Amino acid sequence: MTFSCKDGVLEGVKIITPPTIFEDFRGDYVEIYNRDIYHEAGISTDFKQDDYATSTKNVLRGMHGDDKTEKLVKCIYGTLHFVVLQADESHPQFMQWEAHELSSTNRKQIYAPAGYAIGYLVLSDAAVFHYKQSTYYHETKQFTIKWNDPRAKIEWPIENPVLSERDS
DSSP states (O other), X not given: OOOEEEEOSSTTOEEEEOSEEEEETTEEEEEOOOHHHHHHTTOOOOOOEEEEEEEETTBEEEEEEOSSOOEEEEEEESEEEEEEEEOOTTSTTTTOEEEXXXXXXXXXXXXXXXXXXXXXXXXXXXXXXXXXXXXOOOGGGOEXXXXXXXXXXXXXXXXXXXXXXXXX
């Protein structure tokens, strides 16, 4: 498989297949980021921080974001229903969203520009979500949009997810 970078439905969102995926009887090897290749594809972000989160089935995290942080996200274990939402009130696509299945088997990545909220629901028994950020994390500078905000009408494949206090 080779690198691909396609535009998402929302302006600036990119759907990426990583540069190198190699599988054999021992397992697999995945190159999840190569600055030169991503820069050539128009993602010239200077990423500052990498994070990951672990969660179990039916946990919904998000929708969170801020007006400065670009993110490159992926699921490195398990399967997620991932949503990215345009959260800039001045943008013509405000409250529009797109959803993708991210998994350790499809290896898709999503690039989300600043001003977008992201969130995900864990579909597998457990999952590990990895994300690169263009800024250092500051929870107090983030916004939260309720996962079931009636303005967005996000179609989640669950009615009663497991939520943090922040996301409730």
